[in-house]
Amino acid sequence: MTATTAPATYPSTTFRTCPETGLLVDAKAETLIKVNAVVAVVFLAIGGLFGLLVALTRWPAVHILPADWFYLALTAHGADVLLFWIVFFEVALLYFASAILLNCRLAAPRFAWVAFALMLVGALTANVAVLQGESSVMFTSYVPMQAAPHFYLGLILFAVGTLIACFVFFGTLVIAREEGTYEGSIPLVTFGAMTAAIIAVFTLASGAIILIPTFLWSIGLIGHIDPVVYKLVWWGMGHSSQQINVSAHVAVWYAIAAMVLGAKPLSEKVSRTAFLMYILFLQLASAHHMLVEPGVSSEWKIFNTSYAMYLAVLGSMIHGMSIPGAVEAAQRRRGFDRGMFEWLRKAPWGNPAFAGMFLSLVMFGFLGGISGVVLGTEQINLLMHNTLYVPGHFHATVVAGTTLAFMAMTYLVVPLIFRRELVMKRLAQWQPYLFGIGVAGISLFMMGAGTLGVSRRHWDITFSDAQLTFDYPPAVFLMMGLNGLSAILATIGGIAFVVVVVGSILFGKRRDDAAAKASPVVLTGGDTVASYGGEHTLKLPGTITLVAVFFLAFVLYYYVNWKYLSEVWPLS
Amino acid sequence: MAIHSPEKRIWWNEPLDRKEIIWIAIAFAWGLVMFATMIVWHITGQQNLSNEAYKIDPEIYAERTEAMATKYKVREEGKTGIPVVHPPPGTEVYMLGRLWEWWPILELEKGKSYRLHLSSLDWQHGFSLQPTNINLQVHPGYEMVLTITPSETGEFGVVCNEYCGIGHHQMVGKIYVVDKK
Numbered sequence: 213m214t215a216t217t218a219p220a221t222y223p224s225t226t227f228r229t230c231p232e233t234g235l236l237v238d239a240k241a242e243t244l245i246k247v248n249a250v251v252a253v254v255f256l257a258i259g260g261l262f263g264l265l266v267a268l269t270r271w272p273a274v275h276i277l278p279a280d281w282f283y284l285a286l287t288a289h290g291a292d293v294l295l296f297w298i299v300f301f302e303v304a305l306l307y308f309a310s311a312i313l314l315n316c317r318l319a320a321p322r323f324a325w326v327a328f329a330l331m332l333v334g335a336l337t338a339n340v341a342v343l344q345g346e347s348s349v350m351f352t353s354y355v356p357m358q359a360a361p362h363f364y365l366g367l368i369l370f371a372v373g374t375l376i377a378c379f380v381f382f383g384t385l386v387i388a389r390e391e392g393t394y395e396g397s398i399p400l401v402t403f404g405a406m407t408a409a410i411i412a413v414f415t416l417a418s419g420a421i422i423l424i425p426t427f428l429w430s431i432g433l434i435g436h437i438d439p440v441v442y443k444l445v446w447w448g449m450g451h452s453s454q455q456i457n458v459s460a461h462v463a464v465w466y467a468i469a470a471m472v473l474g475a476k477p478l479s480e481k482v483s484r485t486a487f488l489m490y491i492l493f494l495q496l497a498s499a500h501h502m503l504v505e506p507g508v509s510s511e512w513k514i515f516n517t518s519y520a521m522y523l524a525v526l527g528s529m530i531h532g533m534s535i536p537g538a539v540e541a542a543q544r545r546r547g548f549d550r551g552m553f554e555w556l557r558k559a560p561w562g563n564p565a566f567a568g569m570f571l572s573l574v575m576f577g578f579l580g581g582i583s584g585v586v587l588g589t590e591q592i593n594l595l596m597h598n599t600l601y602v603p604g605h606f607h608a609t610v611v612a613g614t615t616l617a618f619m620a621m622t623y624l625v626v627p628l629i630f631r632r633e634l635v636m637k638r639l640a641q642w643q644p645y646l647f648g649i650g651v652a653g654i655s656l657f658m659m660g661a662g663t664l665g666v667s668r669r670h671w672d673i674t675f676s677d678a679q680l681t682f683d684y685p686p687a688v689f690l691m692m693g694l695n696g697l698s699a700i701l702a703t704i705g706g707i708a709f710v711v712v713v714v715g716s717i718l719f720g721k722r723r724d725d726a727a728a729k730a731s732p733v734v735l736t737g738g739d740t741v742a743s744y745g746g747e748h749t750l751k752l753p754g755t756i757t758l759v760a761v762f763f764l765a766f767v768l769y770y771y772v773n774w775k776y777l778s779e780v781w782p783l784s
Numbered sequence: 785m786a787i788h789s790p791e792k793r794i795w796w797n798e799p800l801d802r803k804e805i806i807w808i809a810i811a812f813a814w815g816l817v818m819f820a821t822m823i824v825w826h827i828t829g830q831q832n833l834s835n836e837a838y839k840i841d842p843e844i845y846a847e848r849t850e851a852m853a854t855k856y857k858v859r860e861e862g863k864t865g866i867p868v869v870h871p872p873p874g875t876e877v878y879m880l881g882r883l884w885e886w887w888p889i890l891e892l893e894k895g896k897s898y899r900l901h902l903s904s905l906d907w908q909h910g911f912s913l914q915p916t917n918i919n920l921q922v923h924p925g926y927e928m929v930l931t932i933t934p935s936e937t938g939e940f941g942v943v944c945n946e947y948c949g950i951g952h953h954q955m956v957g958k959i960y961v962v963d964k965k
Contacts, residue, residue, distance in 0.1 A: 279950060279953065283947070283950065283952075348950075354946070356907055356924060357908070357949065396791075397790050397795055398789065399786060399790070401786050438925070439924060467787055470786040470788075471787060475786070479800060479804060481795050481797075481800065482800065482804055482808070506902075506921075506923055506928035510833070510835055514819070514823065518815070518818065518819050518822070521816060521819045522818055526808070526811050526812055526815055529807070530807070533807050534804075538786075590822045591825050591829065594919055594920065595917050595918075595919065596919065597910070597945075598910045598919055598945040599912070599945060664915075665912065665915055665943075667910070667912055667945035669945075669947040669952070670943075670945070670947075671952070675953065678953070678954040678956050679866075679954065680861070680864065680889075680957065680958055681956060682914055682958075684915075685915065752803065763810065767814070778829065778831070781831075781913075781918065782830040782933040784832055784931045
C-alpha cells in the first residue's frame, strides 16, 4: 500500500492509491464508509427477520405471531429496513461518491462522526421504543394514534444526523472543486448522489416540520395535530425519502455498469437531465397518499400525483433506456455483437454485482415503476388505497430496486474498500437470484392479494374473533401462502448476503495491491469503450426491444386497471 | 465511465442520438396521455370522488349518525344488537368509524343514489368496501361526503384497512344492498 500525504495544510489526511482505479482514497473517508455500511447491514439483518415474521403471520395457515407482536414486528420492520438500513448505506454511498470518486479528502470528518453517532443513537432509541411495546404505531405513526415520546425523538435524532452527513457530502464537493482534485465536471455517479443529497435535504426538512411538533404533542406541550395536515407533511418526508433511494440506486446502477463492464452512459446530457427531473418533480409525491382523503381537491391531486404531468416518471423511463443501453454498447464493443441478445446472454451473470444490478433494474421498472404509476393515478387509487397492493408496489421499488442494488454494490465495496476477498463465492453468485426471485414473488403476490381487496397491516383476514365477518375470495389464501413462501426465499437470500459480507469482512483473504492487480473487480482497459453517445453510438436493437416490451406492458396494465375501475359502484 | 468525469466538460452541448430522442418523445407523450386520462375520467367516468368534505366535531357527527339510525332502523343484526338501518333513497346516510367498529349497518337499494357521510370518532380508519373494492381514508374531525349508487345486490363487508391499534383486525362493518322494496 502506498500512502500519500495530503497538501501541507491538511497534514492529518492520509491517502492510499487504489491499485485498480488509481483513485486516491482518504483513510478517514474509508473508515466512515466502512462503519456506515456495516451498521446498515446489521439493521438489514434485524429488519429483514422482522419482515419474515410479518409475512409468516400473514400466511393464514401459519399465523405465527400473536396480534400485539405482529403490529410491533411490522413497525420495527418498516423502521429498520426502510429507514435505517437504506439511509446508513446511502450515507456510505455519499462519502464514496464524493471523497473517493473525486480523489478528495472528506470534508469535516469529525462532523461525519457526529452524524454517525446521532444516527446510531436515534436508530437504537426508536428500536427500543418499538420493542418496549408502547409504540406499535406503524412506520407512518398517523396521529392521533400516539407513540412513546422517545420513538419520535429517535427518528428526529436520526434525521438530524443524516442532514449533517448530507452537508459533509456537499462540503466535500466544494473542497474537491476548490482544490482541483478532478478535471471537468463531476462524474455521473457523483451527480446522481448529489441529486439524492439535495432531495434528502428537502425530505429531512419536511420530517423536522412534522416530527418535532408530533414529539412535543407526545409529551403534552401541543394539544392537537391535524391528521390530514400530518399526512400531507409526513409524506413530504415519507415518499420523498423514497426518491432519495431512487436517485441513489440509479447512481449505483450506473456505477456498477461502469465498474464491471466499463459501460459509459449513452449520453451524459440525457442521464444528467433525467436526474435533474427527479430534483424538480419527485417531491410532489406526497400526493400519492392523499388521493382518497377528505378535503383535497381533484385539481391538486391530479397535478401533484402525476409529478406535474409525469415528468419525474419521464426521468426514470430515460434511465430505463440509458442503463441497459450503456451495458449493451459496452458488451457489443467487447465483441458480443451477434444477434439481438448475445450481449445479454454473455453478460457476467455469475458476478453478483452485475446480476444484482440488472435484476434490480428490470424489477424496479417492470414491477415497481408500472405499479407505482397505476397506484398513483387519482381515480384508480380508490381500488388499491391501503390494500396489500401498496406494500406489493413498494417492495418492488425499495427491496427489489434499492436493496438489491445496494447489495450488488456491496460486492464491489468489500474488495475495494474493505480490501478483502469474498468468501463463499458460490453462495455469493446465487445470492442475487435467491433474493431477487423471492422479492419478485413478495411483490407480485401482495399486489395480487391487494387487487382482490386484502387490507395491508392486518393481523387476521379470516376475522376469526370479530363480531361481524367478511369472507375474502379463496384465491386470497393462495396468494398469502405464496407470499409467505417468497418471503422465506428472500430471507434465505438475505441471510446469504449477510453471511457472505460479514464473513468476507472478518475472515476474507486480505487483498493487497498485488492481489488486486492479479484479480481486479473493476474492469480495466475501459478505454476500449471509446467515445460517448451521439452519432458514435452503436445500434442497440436489444435495448430497444426491451424498452418496447416495457412500454407495451405499461400501457396495457394501465388501461386494464381503468377497466377494473369502471366496474366499481358509481361514485361522485 | 460513469465513475469518471465526463470527457467533455460541457456535457450539455453533446449531440443527442436519434433513438434516445424518439424514446424521450414517446415517454413524454405517454405522460401527457396518462395526465389527460385522469381529467377525461372526471368528465366521462362514473367513479370520481366528490371531494366534498367538512370539518366536524366528532360528537356532533355521532349525534347525527345516531339520529339517522334511530329514525330508519329496521332490525338488529343477529345477536350482535347492531342496528340495521334502511334510509330512504336519496337521503343523507351516515356511517361512523370508531375503535373498533363501523356503525351502524346500512341497508341500501340497488340502483339508488345516496349521499354517504363518513367520519371517525377517534383515530384514523380505512373504509374498505369488499368485494366491490372501494377504499377511502376516514379521519377524525373531517366529514367526507360522496354520492354512491350500489350497482349490485348482496352482503358487503366494510373492512378497516387503516391500522388503528390492537383491535384493528376485528373492525368489520356491513352494508346490505337489496332490490327496491
